Amino acid sequence: MMxxxxxxxxxxxxxxxxxxxxxxxxxxxxxxxxxxxxxHPVAGPLRWTRNWFMPVLALxxxxxxxxxxxxxxxxVRLAETVLWIFLAAGALNxxxxxxxxxxxxxxxxxxxxxxLRDLIRIxxxxxxxxxxxxxxxxxxxxxxxxxLGVSSIVVGLALQEPLGNLFSGVMLLMERPFEVGDHxxxxxxxxEVKEINWRSVHLKAFGGLxxxxxxxxxxxxxITNYSRPRRMRMEMIEVSFSxxxxxxxxxxxxxxxxxxxPGVLAAPAPIAATLNFGDFGIVYRLIYRxxxxxxxPVRGELMTRIWYAARxxxxxxPYPVTVNLDYQxxxxxxxxxPRAQDLLAGLGRxxxxxxxxxxxxxxxxxxxxxxLFREGDPLTGVLVLVRGEVSLQMGEGEAxxxxxxxxxxxxxxxxxxxxxxxxxxxxxxxxxxxxxxxxPDAISQVFEKSxxxxxxxxxxxxxxxSSAQAVRESRRKA
Numbered sequence: 340m341m342x343x344x345x346x347x348x349x350x351x352x353x354x355x356x357x358x359x360x361x362x363x364x365x366x367x368x369x370x371x372x373x374x375x376x377x378x379h380p381v382a383g384p385l386r387w388t389r390n391w392f393m394p395v396l397a398l399x400x401x402x403x404x405x406x407x408x409x410x411x412x413x414x415v416r417l418a419e420t421v422l423w424i425f426l427a428a429g430a431l432n433x434x435x436x437x438x439x440x441x442x443x444x445x446x447x448x449x450x451x452x453x454x455l456r457d458l459i460r461i462x463x464x465x466x467x468x469x470x471x472x473x474x475x476x477x478x479x480x481x482x483x484x485x486x487l488g489v490s491s492i493v494v495g496l497a498l499q500e501p502l503g504n505l506f507s508g509v510m511l512l513m514e515r516p517f518e519v520g521d522h523x524x525x526x527x528x529x530x531e532v533k534e535i536n537w538r539s540v541h542l543k544a545f546g547g548l549x550x551x552x553x554x555x556x557x558x559x560x561x562i563t564n565y566s567r568p569r570r571m572r573m574e575m576i577e578v579s580f581s582x583x584x585x586x587x588x589x590x591x592x593x594x595x596x597x598x599x600x601p602g603v604l605a606a607p608a609p610i611a612a613t614l615n616f617g618d619f620g621i622v623y624r625l626i627y628r629x630x631x632x633x634x635x636p637v638r639g640e641l642m643t644r645i646w647y648a649a650r651x652x653x654x655x656x657p658y659p660v661t662v663n664l665d666y667q668x669x670x671x672x673x674x675x676x677p678r679a680q681d682l683l684a685g686l687g688r689x690x691x692x693x694x695x696x697x698x699x700x701x702x703x704x705x706x707x708x709x710x711l712f713r714e715g716d717p718l719t720g721v722l723v724l725v726r727g728e729v730s731l732q733m734g735e736g737e738a739x740x741x742x743x744x745x746x747x748x749x750x751x752x753x754x755x756x757x758x759x760x761x762x763x764x765x766x767x768x769x770x771x772x773x774x775x776x777x778x779p780d781a782i783s784q785v786f787e788k789s790x791x792x793x794x795x796x797x798x799x800x801x802x803x804x805s806s807a808q809a810v811r812e813s814r815r816k817a
Contacts, residue, residue: 355404360397364389384432392425411477419475427467431460521566522631525552529563545635570631571604574638578645579620581655586613586621592652593625596644599710602637604628620657640708647706676702679775682725686748689723690788699781703774711752711766711774718755718762720778724748727772731803732765733810739765742806753800756782763807 367389374382399418402408408415472478517523521532523542528550530542540557542550565572580589590611597609609627616622625645629637649656679700680692692700703722705711711729712718729745742764745751754760758779777785786793 360393364393367393380436381433384429384436387432388429392422392429395422395425410475416475420471423467423471423475427463430463434459516562517564517566521564522570522572523565524563525557525560528552565631571628572631572634573626573628574634576625576627576638576642576645577614577622578625579617579622579657580649581620581657582616584621584654586623588652589621589623589654592648592654593623593645596648597625597627597641600637600641600644601708602629602633603641604630619659620655644706644709647704647709650704682773683723683775686723686725688748688792689785690792692785695781695784699778701776703776705768705772705774707768707770709768711768711772712762713765714762716762717759718752719759720752720755720776721750721782722752722766723750723775723777725773725775728769729772729774730767730769732767733807735765740810742810743803744769749799750782750796753796753803755779764803 367385371382371385371389374385395418399415399422402412402415402418403410410416410419517532519532519535523529523532528542528544530544530550532540533543533549534541539551539553542552544550578593590613593611594609597603597611598605603609604627607628609625612624612626614622614624625641627641646656648654679702680695682702683689683692683700705727711722713735714733724745724747726747729751730741731743731745731751732739732741734740745766751764751766752762754762754764756779786796
């Protein structure tokens with residue numbers, strides 16, 4: 340060792356610290372630049388270590404090695420206390436950056452609740468404090484622990500509810516009944532878990548509202564997790580139909596609507612059951628599965644399509660009605676729905692249809708995105724669009740190609756014009772539609788009365804046939 344200066348300074352260690360610190364800082368600066376260019380999250384903790392921890396470490400080494408101050412001196416104790424505080428803070432930064440911020444999407448680290456991170460921070464800070472108190476300041480931990488126990492009783496009595504939430508959170512963390520991203524239901528509260536901390540759980544409820552549930556409440560309630568084992572939810576819909584409607588027909592209709600509704604899972608298959616006999620009709624229950632995220636949109640679409648399907652098939656959905664009847668009233672009570680002849684006459688393209696039989700025309704309602712008929716379905720007669728818009732397509736799903744669109748007043752489904760024939764196209768309602776099905780003998784009478792309409796329909800059918808043929812040729816070449 341080189342001789343000391345008059346003040347007791349060891350030149351060798353002092354030079355080592357003075358030259359080594361800039362060299363280490365230079366290496367760390369280069370590492371920070373490399374990590375920053377690559378976008379690695381360790382760049383932040385390295386920068387913090389360079390700017391704060393390394394200078395304090397150099398100060399401790401300088402006081403202990405170069406100056407030769409004893410560990411019991413006040414300057415050394417203060418410097419080492421700051422060093423341990425920075426060491427704990429740096430460890431927290433590295434754990435957060437390397438374990439959580441650098442974690443891949445969907446990995447276990449991204450699902451670790453915030454409560455566990457907070458507990459790790461508290462443990463590291465407590466460990467650093469114990470080391471500083473015992474090693475740096477030379478104090479006995481037994482006395483401090485005894486004082487801490489007495490003060491903990493006082494603090495525990497004053498903070499019963501926050502501490503109850505804390506320990507409830509620890510128990511939830513150990514049992515892990517749910518994780519961030521799960522959809523859960525707690526009493527009357529349900530939603531997606533967005534955050535788990537030491538005090539409460541934050542849920543994103545229906546409508547975008549945030550609901551905060553204390554951990555102490557979670558331990559007292561039954562928790563329903565809809566995301567385990569799969570993010571699937573069983574839904575039930577109850578609806579009543581008239582006693583005049585055959586139960587088998589009603590259940591078949593409900594199952595058909597469920598199978599056609601997007602978002603209803605095919606496995607497990609939907610179930611339609613006759614539930615009970617009510618005051619106004621027979622009550623049926625439809626049970627189906629859907630993904631949790633699609634719960635409300637699928638339910639709304641399914642309820643809508645049940646109404647349209649019931650209307651098309653003549654199924655009555657009774658409900659209690661209170662009316663006042665006047666015994667002097669003349670004529671039929673209530674509003675009579677428009678006849679199919681009147682609907683076609685309102686389009687302005689059809690001749691007088693008063694001579695047609697009632698059974699030759701049928702009025703049908705379809706909901707938006709419902710399929711009127713598919714390729715290969717047998718058609719008898721043609722359809723006349725009264726209201727809405729219909730897309731005529733070849734293929735289904737992603738492979739569907741639109742051939743044409745039918746507007747109000749146009750005829751489509753021409754495959755059944757001369758009798759029962761398989762459809763060559765698929766018809767999908769682009770919006771709520773009202774159509775009239777016209778029997779083959781009825782369309783023949785209409786064409787006899789209006790040759791102009793017959794010619795227009797023929798040109799329209801030929802244009803659609805040419806477009807369909809062009810699509811088939813392109814598919815064949817592909």
